Amino acid sequence: MSLITISEWLLLLSFFLYVAATIVYVLAITGRRWANREPKEHEQRYGRAGFYLVVVGFLAQLGYVIARWIAGGHSPTSNMFEFMTFLSFCIILAFLIIYRIYRLTVLGVFVIPTGIIMLAYASVFPSKVTPLIPALKSYWLHIHVTTAALGEGILAVGFAAGLMYLVRTVPQERPSKSTAWLEIVLVVVLMLVGFILMVSTFANLDQKTVFQVPQFDSSGNVEKTLEVEYLLPAVVAPYQSTIITPGPMTPWFEAPAWMEGQDAARKLNTMLWSIISGLVLYGLFRLVLRKRLGAVLKPLLDDIEPDLLDEISYRAIAIGYPVFTLGALIFAMIWAAEAWGRFWGWDPKEVWALIVWLFYSAYLHLRLSRGWMGTRSAWMSVIGFVIILITLVVVNLVIAGLHSYAGV
Amino acid sequence: MADQRKCECGHTNPVGTVLCEFCGKPVEENGDRAFPSMRYEGMARRSQTHNKTLVDHVWNFFSSVKIAIILIVITLIAAAVGTIFPQQRYIPVPVSGESGVAAFYKDTYGMLGEIYYLLGFHKLYSSWWFVTLLVMIGMSLVICSLDRIVPLYKALSKPRVNPHLSFLKGQRLRGECEPGSDFAADETLAQAAAILKKKGYRIYREGSTLLGEKARFSRWGPYVNHIGLILFLLGVLLRGLPGMYLDEFIWVREGQTVAVPETPYYLKNVEYKTEYYREDEFPEQLDLENRLIPKNFQTDAVLYVNENADLPGAEPKLREVKSGSITVNNPFVYEDLYLYQASNQEMQLAALNFTLIDKQAGNKELGRVKLDLYEPEQEQVVAEGITVRVISYFPDFYMDESGQPATRTSQPNNPMFAVEVRSAQDGAAEKMIYVSGRIIPESEGGRYTLQIEMPDFTDITGLMVRKDKMLPLIYFGSFVVMVGLVMGFYWQHRRIWLHLEQGRLYLAGHTNKNWFGLKREAEFLVEQLALPMSLVLDSKSKNSAAENKTKEEEKPT
Ligand code: HEM
DSSP states (O other), rough: HHHHHHHHHHHHHHHHHHHHHHHHHHHHHHHGGGOOOOOOHHHHHHHHHHHHHHHHHHHHHHHHHHHHHHHHOOOOOOSSHHHHHHHHHHHHHHHHHHHHHHTTTHHHHHHHHHHHHHHHHTTSOOOOOOOGGGGGGGHHHHHHHHHHHHHHHHHHHHHHHHHHHHHHHHSSOOOOOOHHHHHHHHHHHHHHHHHHHHHHHHHHHTTOOOEEEEEEOSOOEEEEEEEEESSSSOOOEEEEEEEOOSSSSOEEEETTTTTTTTTTHHHHHHHHHHHHHHHHHHHHHHHHHHHHHHHHHHHTTTOOOHHHHHHHHHHHHHHHHHHHHHIIIHHHHHHHHHHHSOOOOOOOOHHHOOOOOOOHHHHHHHHHHHHHOHHHHHHHHHHHHHHHHHIIIIIIIIIIGGOOOOOO | OOEEOTTTTOOETTTTTSSSTTTTBSSOOTSSSSSOOGGGGGGGOHHOOOOOOHHHHHHHHHHHHHHHHHHHHHHHHHHHHHTTTOOOGGSSSSOOOHHHHHHHHHHHHHHHHHHHHTGGGGGGSSHHHHHHHHHHHHHHHHHHHHHHHHHHHHHHOOSEEEEEEEHHTSSSSEEEETTTTTOHHHHHHHHHHHHHHHTOOEEEETTTEEEEEGGGGGGGGGHHHHHHHHHHHHHHHHHTTTTTTTEEEEEEEOOEEEEEETTSEEEEEEEEEEEEEEEEGGGGGGOTTTTEEEEEEEEEEEEEEEETTTTTOOOEEEEEEEEEEEEEETEETTTTTEEEOOOOOOOEEEEEEEEEEEESSSSSEEEEOOOOSSSOOSSEEETTTEEEEEEEEEBEEEEEETOEEESSSSSSSSEEEEEEEETTTTOOOEEEEEEEEEESSTTTOEEEEEEEEEEEEOOOOOEEEETTTTTTHHHHHHHHHHHHHHHHHSSSEEEEEEETTTTEEEEEEESSHHHHHHHHHHHHHHHHTSSSSSEOOOOOOHHHHHHHHHOOOOOOO
């Protein structure tokens, strides 16, 4: 068995262990009211089991990182698949650190799924080990990306704890602006889940739609035609395209003319599917549970002091912020200076790292000197992580078209 | 308004003080109002005591954290706007001139693109207003630090060892023992001192009060961090001065030596090569559809210094100073000069080769003719008594508007030669032209012709030439930033007071962060001393409501 196969098995194993850990964590909280049980003892027992599952899963994933590192000859952070996998690894690591400090069982119910979603999201991208092109051959790159990912992983724990604070404190007796916003955040999470489900389903179904897409020059004449392949059923066709290989459905409409670029329409199509599938999932939940999702989750947290959640979220951000500064900005600058002779070039990825950093700086100042704690601070920790995701997903796949690793 | 305020402990505080510098009693009698914020230890700051002159107003503006946050948020939003469409320098297709740039945004992104261009967002990060934002953040950093460092230094260097009871009762973390519980005061405090010491606290004793203090230095973290940011920004701004930053580009053919612009150096490209991965080097089978993955771009180079650089008009006199290879991610460094492997043009025409043929002698081959495309020899001897002379050469040939031959660039993209073949024996001279891969004789029925042979190719390497005199300052600033962040975030300033008054024992705790950790340590202390005391930690929300009331920006009237 080759090292790469071993690494793949280890990764799969860690995925299942994390899923199992989440289930055990949920049981640890929900099972407290089971008949003839001592609630505290029950939570401790299950909580410990969940923790061990996470530790074993983490070790398996560590094995994946090491095996793939040896097999590929470079740190497994050189494409979208590797990076997102590594980010999930960092989220779990950050969980272990924060859990060691606060020993709060319910943290596992929220943080581990965040890691699982990242891991599942990674699986959407091509997972082949590719050799490094010269531009990526620098040990500074490895140092930079791994540190940045670790910082983002710790900030993700800040996000999860902030979200927990909101779920815990937003009153669910009657609908309000706060419940609506909280539901929106949860729907966005479901859209990410929906996206993963759609892409991984259709990747195995071979239901491709192929278009022929004309490219226009500046005076509106057809310059050349390209072929564009959709993995997902086509809701939106590229501008003025014709279908060569029909897929499972005929497109409903065409992308507007200004959406240029070979992949723009396909990305729009994928985005539409993510939105649709997220909404469908949400609708199903509402139908089955007959409650707002926030109200479903709230009982998990009823026993927790909101202040403790606020503290954890802030602490995670306080730990993650310096790591992020070092990895995503300072190491990035050193590498850029070595590779391109300029430490800063305002390229979209650099700019978005700066935006994330400025945002968390604003968070810290608001908290410290304007007394923004509790709810406002929790919202900011959620928004901060959303900006990180924008940086990782949108900037990689949409804005910085040249560097896009993705095929969906 | 009195200039100085006398506290009941006898200490005289400057105007603007919130908590007595000496005993910590709130300076203003505030009745039911919540205990004031502990920020800056309740010390007076310039920004809150001066607001008369223009300088005061500017000072107060920039020392306000509210303004700092607004500046940061505006910068953040502006930075994001700059990524909606590519910046001018990242336009993916070649465009020429300002009109070309304007057309690119309009044609590619429609009306939004046009607006983007008209608002100057295509060069956002170097626009005057964006730079002004950065400068304002810098000023704010300097002034806010000055405003706070001095009072904070005064407060921290004289810890309130024996504070007023109201100070202790005003802390977020506190507890008191029921009266009547009898314990030996001195013994308890001595025990507490031992326990706290073991936990890393420094102990201060005064009368019936004990103060344990830990990691005071972490209070300086934000300021160290801000000083680092100031150094960093200074480096960035000074970089704009002439001579601080050099940014040039050179193309060098194999074997060629070129002057490095703006420096006394010359660079020779000994060899350029691109390596590709072999199939068997892949860790995993890849379906590359016959694409190759490059492994290495490398130039082997020699750097010379021109010793006559200071003598205007003198011939360059080169002395080798360094040789080595340049690859991506491994620049060639000599003193403060950096050369980066940035680009390449491989298999470019370097010289055309021909065989000179004598048609009258039964197509006899007379000899080889080489026309170098970069430095063509004016005249070459091909065989005994036969020379070939270059009459004119257009490296990038085209016919201009008036129908005259001309060259577009100096690159040999479409070389055109006019040559003359002379024979010493009969004094004849025949002209011919080489263009577009063909030989056109001046007249039919001439004696000579040129037979085209395989041309010479060369690789051209593209190197970035950089000097960045501010880089050390920028790195140093970043380093200071990190030191400050680590100081401020990975340690917390913690204080625990134990105070005996009228038979009661009071405990109070304060930290700038991580109340959870402080509470745990205080609980440990209470447990070890077996005190009949339960600790309270005020909820933050209550605290923050109080803080909103005593807004930091509030000015004394
Ligand atoms: C991009 C710029 C800035 C960054 C990255 C930054 C970063 C920081 C950080 C990390 C802290 C520590 C926060 C904490 O301990 O929770 C801090 C505190 C602080 N910052 Fe900034 N800062 C910036 C700009 C400014 C500016 C312009 C001001 C000017 C008013 C300012 C005023 C303060 C103050 C007063 C504190 C609190 C210091 C203390 O606790 O004693 N900051 N800053």
